[in-house]
Amino acid sequence: MAMMISKFHKIIQSKIVWTAFAILISIAFVGIYTGQKASSDSQQADVRSEAAGMLFGEEVSRQEFGRAYQYVYVMYSTMMGRALNITEEIDEVIRQAAWQRLATLKKAGQMGLTATPDQIRDMIQRQPIFQNQETGGFDRNAYNAFVSGFLPRTGLSAKGYETMMAENVLLNKASSMAAQGALVTDGEIRKAFHLYSDKMTVEYTAVPRSLVGAPEVGDTEAKAYYDRNPDQFRMPEKVIVHYVQYPVADYTNRVTVTDEMVATFYESNKQRYLKPAAEGALEDAAPEYLPLDEVKGSIAELYATELARQEAFNAADKLVARLSDEGTVFKDVAAEAGLKIVSNTPAFGATDRVRGVDPSAPFARAAFNLEQDENHYYSDPVVGRDFVYVISLEKKLPSFLPAFDIVRDEAIESARMAASETAYVEKAAEIHAAIEAALKSGKSFADAVSKYNLDISTTEPFDISTPLEDEFGREIMGATVQYDAGQLVDLISTPNEFLLAYVASREKADEAAALPALRESLAESIRNEKSSRLVAAWQESLLIEADFEDLTAEAEDNES
The missing domain is CATH 1.10.4030 (Triger factor/SurA peptide-binding fold)
Known part of the structure; x- marks a missing residue:
C-alpha cells in the first residue's frame, strides 16, 4: 500500500x-x-x-x-x-x-x-x-x-x-x-541550488540475481510461511447482488444539444482543437484551431452523451426514491418501472471486476457499502460511462482462511519466492559492504567491482533539471542527487535488480552566476x-x- x-x-x-x-x-x-x-x-x-x-x-x-x-x-x-x-x-x-x-x-x-x-x-x-x-x-x-x-x-x-x-x-x-x-535559511537555498544545478557523472552496475542459487523449499518451510502470512491466503469477503441497469444510449434520443451549447463547449476547450504548428512556423506565431464546423459533430455527440447520462441518472434516482418508501421491495419496484433485474452475477470481492458490468462504474465499492437491512440494502445510482445502476444486496459471504492443504502449492511457491528474494537482498548487501570497504582502502570503483565480473556503465553528465537518457535514469537521478563525488550510493532498487552506483564526479554550479536568478x-x-x-x-x-x-x-x- x-x-x-x-x-x-x-x-x-x-x-x-x-x-x-x-x-x-x-x-x-x-x-x-x-x-x-x-x-x-x-x-x-x-x-x-x-x-x-x-x-x-x-x-x-x-x-x-x-x-x-x-x-x-x-x-x-x-x-x-x-x-x-x-x-x-x-x-x-x-x-x-x-x-x-x-x-x-x-x-x-x-x-x-x-x-x-x-x-x-x-x-x-x-x-x-x-x-x-x-x-x-x-x-x-x-x-x-x-x-x-x-x-x-x-x-x-x-x-x-x-x-x-x-x-x-x-x-x-x-x-x-x-x-x-x-x-527558509540561506543555507537551505544554497543546498537546494546545488542539488538542482550541479553536474554529476555516475558509474554503476547491476547485481544479477544469478549470483544467488535457488533455495530449497518443502512443506515445512511452506507451512511456516503460511502461518506467518495468513492474510495472503485468506479468501476475501464477497457479496451476491441483484441490480437493474439504465443504458445511457437509451436516453440519447431524449436530449437536445443546441448550437449555442456546442459553441460554448468549443470556446471553453479550444486547446483540444489546436492545429499542429506548420513546418517552419515562427515560435511566437498565433495558434490556429480547427474550425467549429469541422468538430461540431463530435462535440454534439459528446454533449449528447453527457446529457443522456444525466437523464439515466435521474431515472435511476427516481427508482431509489421509490425504494425509500416504507414497505417497498426491490423486485416489485423494478417491476413497476418495467425493468429487468439482473440476478445471475457471480459473487465478487471489493476489488474484483464484476462480470457484465461497465468497468468505469464503481460498482463493487457501492455494493460493499450496502447492509442487509431495510434501509441500506439498495444503492444510490452508480454511474458508469455507458450504464447507470441501482444495486440490491442479496447476501454477504464472510472472509475465511482455507486450510494449508488446500493452498499448499501456492504456499510452497510463495515461500520459495520469499526465500529467493531474501537471499538476493542479503547477497546484494554483502557485495555493497565489500565494495565500500574496498573504496575506503583506496581502490577504484572498477577495481572493487572486478572480482564479481560485473560490467560497469557510465552516465553522461547530468543535473536534476535534465532527464537522464539511460535505462535506469530516473532511479539513478533520484538516488544519487544528494551524494558527493567519490561516494558509494546506497543500493538502488529497480523493478528487477539492485544497482551499485558510485558518484565519479560532481561539478559544482557557479553560485555567483546562476543562484540570483533562481x-x-x-x-x-x-x-x-x-x-x-x-x-x-x-x-x-x-x-x-x-x-x-x-x-x-x-x-x-x-x-x-
Whole structure:
C-alpha cells in the first residue's frame, strides 16, 4: 500500500505546485463514498442518527462523513482531470483524509473562522481548471461546462460544489496557521541550488540475481510461511447482488444539444482543437484551431452523451426514491418501472471486476457499502460511462482462511519466492559492504567491482533539471542527487535488480552566476515543501487532540 500511495503522491506533485488543494488535504487518495440513499425524511433522520465516528467528544453522522469523503474525491478527481476509480487501499487512505477534513473544520469552528461570499467566489475563480487558456482569467464557460459535464459523474451538484469550496476557505485559514513556521535559511537555498544545478557523472552496475542459487523449499518451510502470512491466503469477503441497469444510449434520443451549447463547449476547450504548428512556423506565431464546423459533430455527440447520462441518472434516482418508501421491495419496484433485474452475477470481492458490468462504474465499492437491512440494502445510482445502476444486496459471504492443504502449492511457491528474494537482498548487501570497504582502502570503483565480473556503465553528465537518457535514469537521478563525488550510493532498487552506483564526479554550479536568478523560486519551493509537512503533521496531531474514533472501522471489524 505504501508504494501505491507514494506513486500517487508523485503524480499529484507533478501536476500541481502549491495551490489551495495542497494545504487542504495533505494525504489523500480517491473514491466515491456510495453509502447514502436518497430516502424519505424519516429514513434520512435514521441515517443522521447513526454515528460514523467521534471527534472532540461529539458524534459524526454517517451522512456528514460521507459528504466529507465525497468532497475529497471530487477535489482529487478535479486535479487529475477525470473521475477516478477506487481500490481497497485507496479507500483506506481517503477515509483518513475525510476524517482529517472533518477534524480541521471542527477546529476552524472552535477558532471562530468564517468564510465570506467574496472569499468563496475567489476560491472558485482561482482554480486552474476555470482559467481561460488565452487570457489567464476566470472563464465562466469553463465553470459551466464543469458543473454540467463533470460534477454529475461525481454525484455532486453545483450547490454542493460551492458548499465544498466554502469549507475549503475555512480549511485554508485554519491550516495556514500551521504553515507559518515554514522559514527558509540561506543555507537551505544554497543546498537546494546545488542539488538542482550541479553536474554529476555516475558509474554503476547491476547485481544479477544469478549470483544467488535457488533455495530449497518443502512443506515445512511452506507451512511456516503460511502461518506467518495468513492474510495472503485468506479468501476475501464477497457479496451476491441483484441490480437493474439504465443504458445511457437509451436516453440519447431524449436530449437536445443546441448550437449555442456546442459553441460554448468549443470556446471553453479550444486547446483540444489546436492545429499542429506548420513546418517552419515562427515560435511566437498565433495558434490556429480547427474550425467549429469541422468538430461540431463530435462535440454534439459528446454533449449528447453527457446529457443522456444525466437523464439515466435521474431515472435511476427516481427508482431509489421509490425504494425509500416504507414497505417497498426491490423486485416489485423494478417491476413497476418495467425493468429487468439482473440476478445471475457471480459473487465478487471489493476489488474484483464484476462480470457484465461497465468497468468505469464503481460498482463493487457501492455494493460493499450496502447492509442487509431495510434501509441500506439498495444503492444510490452508480454511474458508469455507458450504464447507470441501482444495486440490491442479496447476501454477504464472510472472509475465511482455507486450510494449508488446500493452498499448499501456492504456499510452497510463495515461500520459495520469499526465500529467493531474501537471499538476493542479503547477497546484494554483502557485495555493497565489500565494495565500500574496498573504496575506503583506496581502490577504484572498477577495481572493487572486478572480482564479481560485473560490467560497469557510465552516465553522461547530468543535473536534476535534465532527464537522464539511460535505462535506469530516473532511479539513478533520484538516488544519487544528494551524494558527493567519490561516494558509494546506497543500493538502488529497480523493478528487477539492485544497482551499485558510485558518484565519479560532481561539478559544482557557479553560485555567483546562476543562484540570483533562481533564489526566489528555490525559496518558494522550500517554503511550500516545509509548509506541506507542517500542515500534514498538524492534521495528524489534530486527530489525536480530537480523541478521534472511527466507528465505521470498528463495525467492519465486528462483521469480519
